Amino acid sequence: MKAVVVENVIKTYKTKKDVVEALKGVSFSVDKGEIFGIIGPDGAGKTSLFRILTTVLLADSGSASVDGFDVVKDYKQIRHRIGYMPGKFSLYQDLSVQENLEFFATIFDTTIAENYDLVKEIYQQIEPFKDRKAGQLSGGMKQKLALCCALIHKPSVLFLDEPTTGVDAVSRKEFWEMLHKLKLQGITILVSTAYMDEAGLCDRVALIQKGQLLSVDTTKGVISQFKKPLWAVKASEMFRLMNAIKDDPLVESCYPFGQYHHVVFKTGSDNKTHLEQLAKQGNFKDFEVQAIEPDIEDCFMALMKE
Amino acid sequence: MEKEKVITAHQLTKKFGAFTAVDNITFDVEKGEIFGFLGANGAGKTTAMRMLCGLLLPTSGQATVAGFDVYKQNEQIKQNIGYMSQKFSLYEDLTVSENIRFYGGIYGLRDEQIKIKTAQLLKQLHLEDQEKTLVRDLPLGWKQKLAFSIAIVHDPAIVFLDEPTGGVDPITRREFWSLIYEASARGITIFVTTHYMDEAEYCNRVSIMVDGRIDALDAPANLMKTYSATSMDEVFLQLARKAVRTGD
Amino acid sequence: MKQFLIFVKKEWLHIWRDRRTLFILIWMPVIQIVLYGFALTNEVKNSNIAILDQSKDEATTVISNEIASSRYFHLVKNLNSYQDIGATFRTGKIRMAVVFPANFRDDLLHGNSAQIQLIADASDPNTANMLTNYANAIINDYPQSINQNQDLPYTIKTQVRMLYNPELKGAYNFVPGVMALVLMLVCTMMTSIAIVKEKEMGTMEVLLVSPLKPFHIIIAKTVPYLLVSVLNITSILLLSVYALDVPIVGSVWLLMSESMLFTITSLSVGILISNFAQTQQTAMFTSMMSLFLPTLLFSGFMFPIENMPIPMQIISNIVPSKWFFIIVKNVMIKGLGFSSVWKETVILIGMTTTLLGISIHKFKIRLT
Numbered sequence: 001m002k003a004v005v006v007e008n009v010i011k012t013y014k015t016k017k018d019v020v021e022a023l024k025g026v027s028f029s030v031d032k033g034e035i036f037g038i039i040g041p042d043g044a045g046k047t048s049l050f051r052i053l054t055t056v057l058l059a060d061s062g063s064a065s066v067d068g069f070d071v072v073k074d075y076k077q078i079r080h081r082i083g084y085m086p087g088k089f090s091l092y093q094d095l096s097v098q099e100n101l102e103f104f105a106t107i108f109d110t111t112i113a114e115n116y117d118l119v120k121e122i123y124q125q126i127e128p129f130k131d132r133k134a135g136q137l138s139g140g141m142k143q144k145l146a147l148c149c150a151l152i153h154k155p156s157v158l159f160l161d162e163p164t165t166g167v168d169a170v171s172r173k174e175f176w177e178m179l180h181k182l183k184l185q186g187i188t189i190l191v192s193t194a195y196m197d198e199a200g201l202c203d204r205v206a207l208i209q210k211g212q213l214l215s216v217d218t219t220k221g222v223i224s225q226f227k228k229p230l231w232a233v234k235a236s237e238m239f240r241l242m243n244a245i246k247d248d249p250l251v252e253s254c255y256p257f258g259q260y261h262h263v264v265f266k267t268g269s270d271n272k273t274h275l276e277q278l279a280k281q282g283n284f285k286d287f288e289v290q291a292i293e294p295d296i297e298d299c300f301m302a303l304m305k306e
Numbered sequence: 307m308e309k310e311k312v313i314t315a316h317q318l319t320k321k322f323g324a325f326t327a328v329d330n331i332t333f334d335v336e337k338g339e340i341f342g343f344l345g346a347n348g349a350g351k352t353t354a355m356r357m358l359c360g361l362l363l364p365t366s367g368q369a370t371v372a373g374f375d376v377y378k379q380n381e382q383i384k385q386n387i388g389y390m391s392q393k394f395s396l397y398e399d400l401t402v403s404e405n406i407r408f409y410g411g412i413y414g415l416r417d418e419q420i421k422i423k424t425a426q427l428l429k430q431l432h433l434e435d436q437e438k439t440l441v442r443d444l445p446l447g448w449k450q451k452l453a454f455s456i457a458i459v460h461d462p463a464i465v466f467l468d469e470p471t472g473g474v475d476p477i478t479r480r481e482f483w484s485l486i487y488e489a490s491a492r493g494i495t496i497f498v499t500t501h502y503m504d505e506a507e508y509c510n511r512v513s514i515m516v517d518g519r520i521d522a523l524d525a526p527a528n529l530m531k532t533y534s535a536t537s538m539d540e541v542f543l544q545l546a547r548k549a550v551r552t553g554d
Numbered sequence: 555m556k557q558f559l560i561f562v563k564k565e566w567l568h569i570w571r572d573r574r575t576l577f578i579l580i581w582m583p584v585i586q587i588v589l590y591g592f593a594l595t596n597e598v599k600n601s602n603i604a605i606l607d608q609s610k611d612e613a614t615t616v617i618s619n620e621i622a623s624s625r626y627f628h629l630v631k632n633l634n635s636y637q638d639i640g641a642t643f644r645t646g647k648i649r650m651a652v653v654f655p656a657n658f659r660d661d662l663l664h665g666n667s668a669q670i671q672l673i674a675d676a677s678d679p680n681t682a683n684m685l686t687n688y689a690n691a692i693i694n695d696y697p698q699s700i701n702q703n704q705d706l707p708y709t710i711k712t713q714v715r716m717l718y719n720p721e722l723k724g725a726y727n728f729v730p731g732v733m734a735l736v737l738m739l740v741c742t743m744m745t746s747i748a749i750v751k752e753k754e755m756g757t758m759e760v761l762l763v764s765p766l767k768p769f770h771i772i773i774a775k776t777v778p779y780l781l782v783s784v785l786n787i788t789s790i791l792l793l794s795v796y797a798l799d800v801p802i803v804g805s806v807w808l809l810m811s812e813s814m815l816f817t818i819t820s821l822s823v824g825i826l827i828s829n830f831a832q833t834q835q836t837a838m839f840t841s842m843m844s845l846f847l848p849t850l851l852f853s854g855f856m857f858p859i860e861n862m863p864i865p866m867q868i869i870s871n872i873v874p875s876k877w878f879f880i881i882v883k884n885v886m887i888k889g890l891g892f893s894s895v896w897k898e899t900v901i902l903i904g905m906t907t908t909l910l911g912i913s914i915h916k917f918k919i920r921l922t
Contacts (some may be wrong), residue, residue: 017443041475042446056762056920076765084763088756094571095564106560107764139347150760166472168346168501169539170546194473195502197539209475239487255480258507258537259527297476304477 001068003157003188004030004053009062011048011211022048024211025062030190030204035183037202038192039300045211046192047087050161053190054084067156083155085146087162087192093135097126097145100134101152108153118185119148122178140171147178151187158182160191164198176201199296207300214303219296226294226302228252229268232260233275235284244282250274255301262298309336312464312495313358318367320353327353329518330367335464335511340486340496342506342526345515346546351499354515355466358497360384372463385413388457388494391468395453398442402433405441406456413460427455447478451485458489465489467498471505483508503539512538514545521545557766561774568748569778579744583736583786587729587793599625601685603650604642606633609658617670617696621652626688643675650674650685662697662710671713686714729794730882733813734849734875736786738820743841745779745824750837768917776821783817803889812885812895815902816878820845822909823874829916849875877901 011023022045030036038046051057053064055075064071069078091100101123105112116123122144129137134145143163150158160179164172176198179189191202199205200219207214207222215222235241242261245254252264265271272289279287294302313335320328328350335341345351356362358371360380369376372386396405403424410420428434431451441449450470458465467486471479483505490496498509506512506526513523522529522545526538533541569576603621607614622629630647633639639651653671655661662668672689674682690712697710749772752758761771787810794800802809823845831837852870862870870876877898884890892899 041478042473044475051759054759054763056759058920079763080765082763084760086756086759090755090757092564092568092755092757095567099564099567103560103564104760104764107557107761107766109557109765166469166501168546169503169542170346170549172501173543196476197504239484239491242484255477256483256508258504301476304475 001032002029003032003034004036004064004066004190006049006053006064007062009049009052009059009064011045011052011057011059021211023052023059026208026211026213027062028206028213028216030188032188033183033186034203035179035189035191035201037199037205038190038208039194039196039199039202039205039296040192040208041194043210044208046208047161049208050084050086050159050190050192054082054159055079081156083150083153083158085150085158085160085163087165091134091142091146091149094133096131096133097137098130100145101148104149105152110153112152115152115154118154118182119151121181122151123148139167140174143167143171143175144178147175151182155187157188157190160189162192162194164193164195172198196295196297196300205296207303209300209304214300214306222296222299223294226299228264229271230292230294230298231263231265231271231275232257232288232290232292233263233279234260234286234288235279236286237284241279241282241284244278244284245275248274248278253301253305255298257297262292262294264302311335312337312339313341313369313371313497315358315369316367318354318357318369319365320350320357320362321365326518328357328364331515331518331520333513333520333523335495335497337463337495338490338493339511340490340498340509342509342512343497343499343515344506344512344542345499346549349515349546349549350518351515352468355468355497355499359387359389359466386463388460388462388465389468390453390457390465390470392450392470392472396441396449396456399440401438401440402428402444402452403437405452406459409456410459415460423459427459431455447474447481450474450478451482454482454485454489458494462494464495464497467496469499469501471500471502479505503537503542506538506542514542516545516549521548558770558774561766561770562777565748565775566778569782575744579740579782580785580789582739583732583790584793586732586736587790587798600628601626601650601681602630602648603627603652603685604631604633604639604648605629606636606639606651606653608656609654611659613659613662613668613696614654617654617693618652620692620695621689624688624692626685639673643673648675649681650689652689667709667711669711669713674714686712690714729790729798729800730879730886731853733787733790733882734816734853734878735846736790737783737813737817738841738845738849738875740783740786741776741779741817741820742824742827742845743838744782745776745821746827746831746837746841747834748779749775749825749828750831750834753832754834762920769914772825772914772917776825779821779824780817783820784814787813787817800887802886804885804891808892808895809882809885812878812881812899812902815899815906816874816881819874819878819902819906819909822906822913825913826909826916829913829918845873845875848873852876853879874902874905 006029007027009023009026013020013022026045026049038049040046048057052059052071053066055071055078058072066078067081071078092103095103101112126141126144129141134142137145147163164175167175172195179191183189202219204216204218205222206216215225217225233241233245238256238261242254242256245251245261245263250265250267252266254261254263263275272291275289276287311334316332318328318331319326331354343351343355353362357364357376358369360371360376360383364376371383374382374386376383397408400408406424406427407420410423415423428437431448433448433452436444441452444452454467454470471482474482486496486498500506509526511523511525512529513520515521522541524532529541530536530538533544535541535544605618607618621627631642633642633651639653642648642651651673653673655669658668670693672686674686676682693710693712752761791802791809795802824841827837827840827844831840852866852873853875881895881898884894
């Protein structure tokens with residue numbers, strides 16, 4: 001049995017002026033024990049999707065199930081067995097670490113002691129501050145506490161809506177390490193993020209943009225869909241180089257990627273020579289060009305354009 | 307040839323009681339440079355940035371911004387800088403042109419200047435048809451690009467960008483950076499904080515703060531060489547993992 | 555049950571840790587009562603009066619002197635004619651006039667009975683009432699002092715005339731008024747804000763996803779405010795009895811139970827508001843507009859309902875505090891029993907069950 005099944009889910013919001021389509025017919029499924037990433041920018045529909053799956057929002061049409069239970073009919077069963085960390089979730093700022101955890105354990109009808117094994121490793125990191133108010137914790141520690149609170153009743157599926165937004169690179173890395181340990185305990189994890197580089201840390205990803213899934217696959221699978229050759233170029237005047245390449249009629253796209261620009265051509269033949277000529281004509285110093293493997297961001301941008 | 311210095315900081319320190327938020331930092335930023343200001347949450351970035359913007363008095367050390375002293379001339383500093391953060395930027399319930407007029411107005415631009423600027427800006431962002439649209443009805447990416455353009459509407463010497471690209475799609479993020487490049491080519495100095503390490507590589511130079519100190523300061527390529535890393539991400543992790551303190 | 559209790563505990567911690575708000579909640583009623591009380595007792599001292607003595611005999615001189623030398627009154631003018639009275643009142647200089655008819659002493663000594671008229675400005679009914687009571691007491695000392703060896707007692711009949719508000723509606727109004735306002739503030743506003751806050755913080759989503767029943771969430775949110783309200787009721791009653799000498803004439807227990815009923819009514823309004831408000835500001839303003847102002851306007855606290863136009867009187871019927879107000883006045887001040895307030899009680903119970911019913915029915919198990 002699949003942990004999560006989503007079939008053709010549509011969700012619209014009506015505002016005064018017009019109707020906003022948050023989800024335009026989304027379908028996918030998540031296997032048990034998988035880390036499944038939903039990756040896309042703000043406003044792509046990630047939060048609506050999570051709210052529908054956690055039964056706090058009703059879809060306009062389509063169906064979805066979690067652990068075999070229907071999100072509309074069997075919402076009570078689902079609420080007993082999932083853990084949920086909403087995007088703007090901020091704990092109770094005026095309660096201490098210990099009080100927060102105790103509260104969430106009790107309302108889910110369990111105790112900290114009962115499932116301590118599950119959160120032990122994470123909780124030990126914040127235990128020295130257990131009498132501190134949650135409002136006074138750093139971003140990374142708040143996030144760990146929130147994860148403990150979502151885990152304390154031993155959910156079978158864990159929904160994390162943008163858990164790493166606004167968190168620095170070190171804390172993000174630590175957070176993902178924790179998720180991989182949880183996976184070993186057999187918990188299915190659905191996580192959404194706007195950071196493309198986190199895709200590689202998921203077993204499978206769904207790329208989402210404007211309410212539509214662009215691709216659902218393993219990271220490798222997504223990358224293998226990128227058929228055209230990709231070139232990385234570099235020179236001393238990067239900004240001028242980018243404009244020069246963009247103006248070339250044969251070029252499909254040129255985007256800055258760190259120290260390089262990634263270039264894709266409309267047709268496949270002899271791109272390297274073409275780029276070298278272009279550099280010579282434009283008098284670019286220290287010009288370098290090499291063929292590279294695309295990463296998830298290249299793929300996302302290519303899919304966005306389709 | 308020595309380039310003109312737009313920001314100088316010498317042994318700049320800020321203490322809150324016994325806690326040293328910014329510990330003796332020294333650096334210069336040149337005119338037109340894109341300067342990346344990195345650090346983990348709680349490393350002291352925000353405090354340092356507030357001192358440079360003239361919002362917070364340093365405990366000790368010297369600093370000048372656009373040639374003005376941060377202790378005495380904070381009013382002049384405010385006239386000569388632009389500021390944009392992810393959280394605060396535009397008034398959602400005003401239209402695009404009303405926002406431009408408002409910010410132009412508070413920086414003392416004359417009416418005809420504002421008119422010219424508005425036309426320029428709308429053209430550059432391809433927002434000509436959206437002049438009368440409320441900002442809240444714009445997509446996030448456009449909001450951020452508009453916010454940046456408005457932050458430099460008065461042609462400041464420096465613009466401070468506090469995590470400007472959070473949550474936008476990769477294409478918009480790159481469009482945003484081309485705006486930054488353009489501004490830098492016009493001689494506006496860019497002082498930017500970000501959590502995206504690939505963005506750090508777009509900067510001319512990058513400083514990394516750890517526990518209130520600047521632990522590394524160089525061009526991204528040199529930093530990668532020094533720390534024998536293949537990306538800025540690795541450099542950052544090597545440095546930031548040494549941090550003792552946590553907290554915002 | 556355990557889930558419910560920890561929720562109550564959590565809610566209590568929120569209140570307890572927000573010391574500033576807690577301080578305001580507890581001291582606000584005390585300060586209001588003391589302010590009102592002070593305003594009143596201050597004015598009763600050295601109140602300006604005028605005397606029209608048409609008799610000018612030994613008895614009227616003694617009584618006039620007694621009144622003028624008491625600490626409650628300050629004689630500002632001796633009037634010459636009946637017409638002067640109205641004119642002097644209109645200048646606002648005096649609060650009361652004492653009128654001795656001609657032949658006062660003769661009537662008293664030979665007819666055993668004489669009359670004095672007290673005319674008071676009853677636009678401030680509390681003060682008017684107190685002034686006439688004090689004056690009455692002073693006046694009646696006189697016949698007693700000359701009664702000693704008399705078979706037939708001399709009596710002076712004081713005839714009181716209240717100007718502007720003849721029936722003295724609104725006496726002691728402020729105690730029930732403050733009670734209604736405070737309970738409304740604590741129960742309606744604080745409860746609705748507390749629930750909406752969870753929506754704003756994103757914690758409501760997690761609570762919804764938890765196995766907690768909506769009914770539990772609602773009730774647990776209100777229990778701590780119920781306790782704060784009991785504290786407030788007690789402090790208001792203690793203050794009014796011991797500091798302001800406004801006695802509880804009727805049954806204390808009846809008064810307390812009626813107050814609890816009204817507390818629950820206010821709580822259910824708060825819950826209803828929190829159902830549709832999405833931000834704390836909306837919750838606050840809705841509570842203000844839907845309860846606070848109507849309480850001031852329509853409960854009879856500040857303006858007598860009888861003097862309002864008919865449509866306003868009809869509107870006043872849907873304001874719960876109007877009924878509570880009547881109950882408190884009847885029980886606390888007039889000393890009447892349950893039989894005199896059962897109708898109002900039934901109305902409040904009806905309102906409460908309707909409101910609670912709607913809230914629990916409408917409480918969203920999902921977000922909108």
